[in-house]
Amino acid sequence: MADAIRVENLFKSFGRFEVLKGVSLTAxxxxxxxxxxxxxxxxxxxxxxxxxxxxxxxxxxxxxGEEIKRRADGSPxxxxxxxxIRTQLAMVFQQFNLWTHRTLLENxxxxxxxxxxxxxxxxTERAVELLQRxxxxxxxxxxxxxxxxxxQQRAAIARALAVDPKAMLFDEPTSALDPELxxxxxxxxxxxxxxxxxxxxxTHEMKFAREVATHVIYLYQGRIxxxxxxxxxxxxxxxxxxxxxxxxxx
Amino acid sequence: MxxxxxLLGLGQAAELLSLSPPxxxxxxxxxxxxxxxIAAGAFGxxxxxxxxxxxxxxxxxxxxxxxxxIYTTVIRAVPELVLILILYYVGTDLVNKASAALGGGPVExxxxxxxxxxxxxxxxAYATEVLRGAIQAIPxxxxxxxxxxxxxxxxxxxxxxxxxxMAFAVPGLANLWLIATKDTALLAVVGFSELxxxxxxxxxSTRAYFxxxxxxxxxxxMVTLLSGALFARLEKWAxxxxxxxxxxxx
Numbered sequence: 271m272a273d274a275i276r277v278e279n280l281f282k283s284f285g286r287f288e289v290l291k292g293v294s295l296t297a298x299x300x301x302x303x304x305x306x307x308x309x310x311x312x313x314x315x316x317x318x319x320x321x322x323x324x325x326x327x328x329x330x331x332x333x334x335g336e337e338i339k340r341r342a343d344g345s346p347x348x349x350x351x352x353x354x355i356r357t358q359l360a361m362v363f364q365q366f367n368l369w370t371h372r373t374l375l376e377n378x379x380x381x382x383x384x385x386x387x388x389x390x391x392x393x394t395e396r397a398v399e400l401l402q403r404x405x406x407x408x409x410x411x412x413x414x415x416x417x418x419x420x421x422q423q424r425a426a427i428a429r430a431l432a433v434d435p436k437a438m439l440f441d442e443p444t445s446a447l448d449p450e451l452x453x454x455x456x457x458x459x460x461x462x463x464x465x466x467x468x469x470x471x472x473t474h475e476m477k478f479a480r481e482v483a484t485h486v487i488y489l490y491q492g493r494i495x496x497x498x499x500x501x502x503x504x505x506x507x508x509x510x511x512x513x514x515x516x517x518x519x520x
Numbered sequence: 521m522x523x524x525x526x527l528l529g530l531g532q533a534a535e536l537l538s539l540s541p542p543x544x545x546x547x548x549x550x551x552x553x554x555x556x557x558i559a560a561g562a563f564g565x566x567x568x569x570x571x572x573x574x575x576x577x578x579x580x581x582x583x584x585x586x587x588x589x590i591y592t593t594v595i596r597a598v599p600e601l602v603l604i605l606i607l608y609y610v611g612t613d614l615v616n617k618a619s620a621a622l623g624g625g626p627v628e629x630x631x632x633x634x635x636x637x638x639x640x641x642x643x644x645a646y647a648t649e650v651l652r653g654a655i656q657a658i659p660x661x662x663x664x665x666x667x668x669x670x671x672x673x674x675x676x677x678x679x680x681x682x683x684x685x686m687a688f689a690v691p692g693l694a695n696l697w698l699i700a701t702k703d704t705a706l707l708a709v710v711g712f713s714e715l716x717x718x719x720x721x722x723x724x725s726t727r728a729y730f731x732x733x734x735x736x737x738x739x740x741x742m743v744t745l746l747s748g749a750l751f752a753r754l755e756k757w758a759x760x761x762x763x764x765x766x767x768x769x770x
Contacts, residue, residue: 323668349672356670363668367661371683371761381669384679413761433669 272335420451551718565640570647
């Protein structure tokens with residue numbers, strides 16, 4: 271069985287600044303890979319390269335056995351391929367990025383109806399289920415700006431689930447939230463991990479990473495400094511930098 | 521009633537403005553309707569040019585951007601009266617030359633079509649800038665979320681960019697519409713019988729300058745007031761889901 275996500279020897283530079291210096295990652299189906307590291311370590315960039323929101327300078331991205339084809343300049347060679355793969359990799363953003371001019375329900379059915387070609391009735395039925403599941407059954411007609419950050423992020427997770435993704439990419443999903451709202455979002459993500467969804471999670475929540483991740487990667491200045499099962503990485507870190515990092519965030 | 525009008529010296533005015541001959545009211549209304557047709561056509565053409573222009577300025581290659589910069593700069597620098605004379609005579613000349621080249625005779629160009637083309641080209645330059653600013657005001661996360669979910673470029677434009685920019689574009693577009701209604705008066709110089717020219721003819725035939733120009737002024741004012749109310753509603757709709765701000769269209 272093909273791995274859900276493989277990243278091989280990824281490099282990314284912004285101008286002269288090299289953010290990623292050859293990082294690799296493998297997520298088998300059902301894996302929850304947590305990427306941790308200080309600010310500027312390249313963890314968000316690494317995640318955003320997986321669905322080509324950032325164009326890698328070099329390296330391979332292979333989704334469910336299919337390599338994303340690239341041109342000489344690194345950009346995706348086939349627009350249709352990258353669009354299709356993106357629909358299989360649902361993303362949840364730090365700033366939620368719900369479409370502000372649409373209600374929650376409209377946000378959730380947007381991609382199923384206008385990208386995947388589902389019928390409105392079918393998409394709506396599923397959207398209602400998903401919104402109820404994330405505890406927003408009574409907010410379907412609300413606009414994002416009328417909700418708290420935690421509610422918006424839960425809605426964003428419902429939007430991601432609505433495309434039935436092969437894997438989910440979480441880019442610091444709780445970093446923009448007030449502390450008292452973090453828990454409600456983590457609970458939703460925890461449930462998803464428990465049902466065996468493949469996820470890549472960039473996070474600052476160490477306790478949470480330790481609890482839900484099957485594999486943890488510590489990035490330092492664009493390189494993987496240390497990686498392993500969470501119990502090992504958090505319980506017995508080998509690298510001095512990781513030890514120091516864990517002391518500062520604890 | 522008629523005694524009262526007589527007393528105020530308005531009996532004659534009412535007669536002059538009556539809809540049936542010898543009154544000139546019908547002529548004024550026909551002129552108004554032509555003015556509105558041209559304004560609507562020019563506004564629509566301007567929007568189309570503006571949308572393409574804004575996209576070209578934001579995402580086009582160097583040559584596209586340079587050409588658009590020349591277009592918006594020249595059109596906005598030259599007085600509209602001069603532009604109308606240039607575009608009208610150049611436009612009709614070109615059409616006739618093209619027709620002659622194809623072996624046809626001189627072509628009768630409808631005044632309305634010529635008026636729409638001339639004012640539309642002018643409107644397009646301003647609309648390009650209004651829409652470019654509005655597109656740039658969209659939070660980048662809105663489009664990024666659409667890309668991350670695999671939306672094709674055309675769908676993003678239709679489903680995300682245009683609705684999201686409307687909130688920022690409507691006030692500027694309302695201005696453009698009002699300018700369009702009044703710029704139609706400039707078409708009088710090329711002999712197109714819109715409201716202003718009809719008014720002048722009525723006034724000079726009857727020597728009742730004050731009456732007719734006041735009447736025309738009142739008609740222009742009515743158009744403006746009505747447009748203001750419509751655009752206020754449009755703005756309210758375009759801003760749906762946005763946090764409310766103080767002050768609206770007016």
